[in-house]
Amino acid sequence: MKRVLITGAAGFLGSHLCDRFTKDGCYVIAMDNLITGDLKNIEHLFKLENFEFHHHDVTKFVHVAGDLDYILHFASPASPIDYLKIPIQTLKVGSLGTHNLLGLAKDKNARILIASTSEVYGDPLVHPQNEDYFGNVNTIGPRGVYDEAKRFQESITMAYHTYHGVDTRIVRIFNTYGPRMRLNDGRVVPAFIGQALRGEDLTIFGDGLQTRSFCYVDDLVEGIVRLLHSDYVYPVNIGNPDEITIKEFAEEIIQLTNANQKVVYRPLPTNDPLQRQPDITKAKELLDWEPKVKRAEGMQTTLEFFKKFSREELSISEH
Numbered sequence: 364m365k366r367v368l369i370t371g372a373a374g375f376l377g378s379h380l381c382d383r384f385t386k387d388g389c390y391v392i393a394m395d396n397l398i399t400g401d402l403k404n405i406e407h408l409f410k411l412e413n414f415e416f417h418h419h420d421v422t423k424f425v426h427v428a429g430d431l432d433y434i435l436h437f438a439s440p441a442s443p444i445d446y447l448k449i450p451i452q453t454l455k456v457g458s459l460g461t462h463n464l465l466g467l468a469k470d471k472n473a474r475i476l477i478a479s480t481s482e483v484y485g486d487p488l489v490h491p492q493n494e495d496y497f498g499n500v501n502t503i504g505p506r507g508v509y510d511e512a513k514r515f516q517e518s519i520t521m522a523y524h525t526y527h528g529v530d531t532r533i534v535r536i537f538n539t540y541g542p543r544m545r546l547n548d549g550r551v552v553p554a555f556i557g558q559a560l561r562g563e564d565l566t567i568f569g570d571g572l573q574t575r576s577f578c579y580v581d582d583l584v585e586g587i588v589r590l591l592h593s594d595y596v597y598p599v600n601i602g603n604p605d606e607i608t609i610k611e612f613a614e615e616i617i618q619l620t621n622a623n624q625k626v627v628y629r630p631l632p633t634n635d636p637l638q639r640q641p642d643i644t645k646a647k648e649l650l651d652w653e654p655k656v657k658r659a660e661g662m663q664t665t666l667e668f669f670k671k672f673s674r675e676e677l678s679i680s681e682h
């Protein structure tokens with residue numbers, strides 16, 4: 364039985380990875396300090412014999428007893444409002460946390476996959492973004508704490524590969540959505556669905572002409588599994604190239620929820636990228652991977668998840 368350490372396990376993506384790896388017959392050691400995650404996302408796994416949970420901050424020394432085959436490092440705040448609230452922790456988990464986990468991978472002779480992001484491309488001047496693009500990041504802007512932590516994370520990961528021979532993988536994840544996103548994490552999918560379900564107007568930041576390309580979580584997880592089992596050590600984009608403006612996206616949510624809401628306009632956050640679309644040529648060629656779930660289908664499943672929230676839970680809004 365392969366033994367897998369998953370950090371950020373109580374978060375949105377980490378919890379789906381725990382589901383997948385326990386189902387695939389691995390022994391999963393889940394680790395999280397719960398700073399933005401929630402044990403509810405993984406409590407259904409506690410009864411399994413091939414699952415254990417460690418409440419631990421990975422910026423502190425990480426100890427795991429026994430062998431490890433794989434490490435998936437997903438711990439990090441990921442929503443703009445989270446990393447603006449906790450900028451130092453965000454920098455530390457991307458830098459010190461990654462350093463600790465690379466050291467653990469070296470010690471255990473384990474393969475490590477780190478979660479990077481399309482934010483390494485910043486506000487991109489190249490469209491769509493392929494892995495060769497170096498990016499356009501404002502180091503000292505408010506998003507810099509996340510973007511630069513992730514850029515450092517990629518650099519130290521390559522250095523551990525080159526200088527210590529650690530078996531590394533880097534996934535650059537583009538906007539992903541699905542059940543278990545936090546209702547009030549400020550990201551556009553839970554923000555718009557929450558507003559629609561509460562009967563509030565949908566808040567579009569800027570003129571709404573900025574674009575994103577949304578990937579359903581199951582597709583992302585499949586891409587990650589394939590990358591982990593490949594022998595490719597350079598960064599690979601995983602995302603859905605189906606690009607849409609935020610204004611069109613708001614209209615889709617209004618239709619999907621049969622809501623009568625209007626949209627209202629709010630200022631665009633500083634350095635909010637104006638366009639984003641993954642070039643997934645590499646993932647197609649190397650991993651024979653491409654997304655399967657259309658936005659209409661993925662959003663319907665996501666809506667069903669949020670509809671289960673009580674009125675009180677729904678009313679805890681960030682806006």
Ligand code: NAD
Pocket residue numbers: 370371372373374375376377394395396397398399400401419420421422436437438439440441442456460478479480481535536537538539540
């Ligand atoms: P999330 O906030 O739901 O999950 C992150 C988890 O990491 C949380 O459970 C949090 O408590 C935990 N964590 C944070 N700091 C920690 C620390 N110091 N020690 C231990 N645990 C810690 O976010 P998510 O959307 O699931 O993102 C997971 C990873 O994927 C992040 O590394 C993020 O940068 C990356 N990513 C996500 C997306 C996306 O669209 N969801 C896009 C690009 C990259």
Ligand code: UDP
Pocket residue numbers: 442443538549550551552554555566567568569573575609631632635636
């Ligand atoms: N956004 C918006 N209204 C909201 C939340 C977000 O218009 O209530 C916009 C945000 O400015 C950005 C896009 O939606 O242009 C995606 O934001 P999100 O925080 O989900 O992800 P990221 O900016 O990290 O891609």
